[in-house]
Amino acid sequence: MTGETSRRRGRPPRTESADTRDRILTAARAEFSERGYEKTSVRGIAKAAGVDSALVHHYFGTKERIFEAAIEIAMAPALTAPEAIADGPMDGVGERFTRFVFGVWENPATRTPLLAVVRSAVNNDTAAAVFRRLVASQLLRRIAAQLDLPDAELRAELAAAQLVGTALLRYVIKVEPLASADPELIIRRVAPVVQGHLTGG
Amino acid sequence: MTGETSRRRGRPPRTESADTRDRILTAARAEFSERGYEKTSVRGIAKAAGVDSALVHHYFGTKERIFEAAIEIAMAPALTAPEAIADGPMDGVGERFTRFVFGVWENPATRTPLLAVVRSAVNNDTAAAVFRRLVASQLLRRIAAQLDLPDAELRAELAAAQLVGTALLRYVIKVEPLASADPELIIRRVAPVVQGHLTGG
Numbered sequence: 001m002t003g004e005t006s007r008r009r010g011r012p013p014r015t016e017s018a019d020t021r022d023r024i025l026t027a028a029r030a031e032f033s034e035r036g037y038e039k040t041s042v043r044g045i046a047k048a049a050g051v052d053s054a055l056v057h058h059y060f061g062t063k064e065r066i067f068e069a070a071i072e073i074a075m076a077p078a079l080t081a082p083e084a085i086a087d088g089p090m091d092g093v094g095e096r097f098t099r100f101v102f103g104v105w106e107n108p109a110t111r112t113p114l115l116a117v118v119r120s121a122v123n124n125d126t127a128a129a130v131f132r133r134l135v136a137s138q139l140l141r142r143i144a145a146q147l148d149l150p151d152a153e154l155r156a157e158l159a160a161a162q163l164v165g166t167a168l169l170r171y172v173i174k175v176e177p178l179a180s181a182d183p184e185l186i187i188r189r190v191a192p193v194v195q196g197h198l199t200g201g
Numbered sequence: 202m203t204g205e206t207s208r209r210r211g212r213p214p215r216t217e218s219a220d221t222r223d224r225i226l227t228a229a230r231a232e233f234s235e236r237g238y239e240k241t242s243v244r245g246i247a248k249a250a251g252v253d254s255a256l257v258h259h260y261f262g263t264k265e266r267i268f269e270a271a272i273e274i275a276m277a278p279a280l281t282a283p284e285a286i287a288d289g290p291m292d293g294v295g296e297r298f299t300r301f302v303f304g305v306w307e308n309p310a311t312r313t314p315l316l317a318v319v320r321s322a323v324n325n326d327t328a329a330a331v332f333r334r335l336v337a338s339q340l341l342r343r344i345a346a347q348l349d350l351p352d353a354e355l356r357a358e359l360a361a362a363q364l365v366g367t368a369l370l371r372y373v374i375k376v377e378p379l380a381s382a383d384p385e386l387i388i389r390r391v392a393p394v395v396q397g398h399l400t401g402g
Contacts, residue, residue: 036324121374122323123237128374136376157370157379158390165366169358173322173329175337178358189359193394 021059024049028070037120037127068130082142094195101163159197222260225250229271238321238328269331283343295396302364360398
């Protein structure tokens, strides 16, 4: 929404600009985590960052764009993982994908922002669209690209469905005995299913 | 919370009582669907039902209890299904469970209240606890009881994880190509996985 002209006109010196942008993003992540997408406002983010709302609009445009930038940071490990998952023999791709997902969820530092993203995506269509763009195109499509099969994208999505559903029941809804089960036991059960979706006949 | 004595003292005549209770529940379902668990208030439900807040407390006690009663109606088909799913040869239980879940999600009349329940459960720990009690104990435990295996409950949960995750990516996040795929194609891919979780070696 912010035109090139207005951005140039108001742009502060370089370092200050990067600092302010980071400060806004940190505040945005905290606000989205705490309140979810719908209840978070540009005004609230500006207040938490100690800047004027106009400056938030100046750097990011709309609330949707701030959310996208905040998600990109929260999901950074997930979005750089596909190469590592696809790397190595294809008969181990199911286990690598499964271990990666449980590694993110078992680590409280990555679980909290991910949970905030999932909650927002489940509740709000705009947040779902952002999640879809980032996760579907950046994570799943790259895994699918390595499969070299005509229905690779659907395969990657059905594999992701097993992982997303298991994470949801274990970490969010906390259904027992799944919630308290040893992660290694879950990985042993789930990895072959993920492998089957990705490369099975 | 409402004691037996106070319930008796204030109870209106039988038919009127049932009518009022139904009217409150209908209003509660609409409020929870529209606003989610957190933003719904007993006062708002009472207003929508055209009754006094005290009467809502009189019939249901707390907001959590109204939510539980509203979910029980929304989930009624799911909660009576386990016998039908477990009925018949065990080598078809994966397909019966899968067809049942997709039947509920493909039907807009059952999808809308279910989506409201899922959204509330993902966002609020109290709503998650209600969901867990109803779905885990009433649906999954009954399926597990038919399996007659030592880890039957974990099996039922991992099967449910594939179904819940697929429904989430298809109907809520709307990831493509999964969201637009023919339901029969999805069922063909997912049913053997569900079967494997439930009865596999």
